[in-house]
Amino acid sequence: MENTNKASAKFNNHASLERNELHNTIWKVANELRGSVDGWDFKQYVLGILFYRYISENMANHHNEYERKLDPSFDYASLSDEEAEIVRKSTIEEKGFFIPPSALFCNALKNAPNNEDLNVTLQNIFNEIEKSSLNTPSEENIKGLFADLDVNSNKL
Known part of the structure; x- marks a missing residue:
């Protein structure tokens, strides 16, 4: 059961990091395109x-x-x-x-x-x-x- 919890925590951490990276990328692109799009x-x-x-x-x-x-x-x-x-x-x-x-x-x-x-x-x-x-x-x-x-x- 402990391994399952560790795997779940690792997956959730990876998903959170990926979501944060996506969020930062979208904001970066939005700032670069501000005014033109x-x-x-x-x-x-x-x-x-x-x-x-x-x-x-x-x-x-x-x-x-x-x-x-x-x-x-x-x-x-x-x-x-x-x-x-x-x-x-x-x-x-x-x-x-x-x-x-x-x-x-x-x-x-x-x-x-x-x-x-x-x-x-x-x-x-x-x-x-x-x-x-x-x-x-x-x-x-x-x-x-x-x-x-x-x-x-x-x-x-």
Whole structure:
């Protein structure tokens, strides 16, 4: 029981540190953009990117949880998109959408410093997430999720 409490405390501490880091980063960016970006627009960017991160992590965790029962070292984010295609249909049936490993937030973030066309990459990712739900029961829920996130805005 003591190990469980230690693990829980460690997780809560990590989550708290991550939340504080996120808070500080958002405030830093907000201060840098003050005057050039309207508060409403800024909120749309922050919430859109946070949502993208959330569904990406959820997608990776979904696959990792299942696959790690067979292979503890499995990491969905490190698969090739071709390898992940095997689970596309079942994932869309379960989740309502599909994000290939290369389009996960963690991989987009990792590649961002060297990606001169990050805005195009993000727009393509958002479009592909929406397209993955076409002709499914979740289509209406997914359609337009990222419509308010203008990655081509010159305000950024």
